[in-house]
């Protein structure tokens with residue numbers, strides 16, 4: 046299963062914002078808005094979440 050996640054907080058709670066020529070995504074958890082989202086399979090998603098937790102700058 047693939048996960049489409051917020052690059053800032055790792056949440057899957059993202060919506061596609063309509064009204065732009067190029068699609069933009071908005072994260073409902075941290076408020077991130079942008080055209081970039083990350084896509085992971087299960088294994089890489091877990092790894093990404095772990096990295097977010099371990100990096101104090103995030």
Ligand SMILES: [Zn+2]
Pocket residue numbers: 051052053054055056072073074075076077
């Ligand atoms: Zn987020």
